[in-house]
Amino acid sequence: MFSIEWDKSLSVGVKQFDEHHKHLFDLLNKIHASVIGNSRQDDLEAVINELIAYTSYHFRAEENLLGVRKHADLSLQEKEHEYFTMKVLEFKRDTINGKMINSTELLWFLGNWLLHHIMDVDKRYSTHL
Secondary structure (H helix, E strand, O other): OOOOOOOHHHOOOOHHHHHHHHHHHHHHHHHHHHHHOOOOHHHHHHHHHHHHHHHHHHHHHHHHHHHHOOOOOHHHHHHHHHHHHHHHHHHHHHHHOOOOOOHHHHHHHHHHHHHHHHHHHHHHHOOOO
8 A cells, every 4th residue: 555745746837736636645645544544434434525525626626727728628637537536436335335445446546546637637737727
């Protein structure tokens, strides 16, 4: 398992979104700490709920600005955000149904998605914004 820290190589050149991304890394690391510390399933579910709420806020902000600036990759952003939300909601649904979350799978998905999304998709808007 891993934890990851935001650094300048992950900057998208928009201060507001860099701050959002830092917070997303903090949430990922909170999930990591919860898993490593063998926290209760309820604790993990609480962090997942926080992640869902915060990503919803971040995705809306990003999509709104890209829409205003008529960025060509807006539809790609929307699809990526929709996929992420769907996957995280699947983990949430598992907790609601009493199924134990596969924490390794959760961390692997979150870490890989976040790094890929910032480096490959979000970086595309850096010069446009």
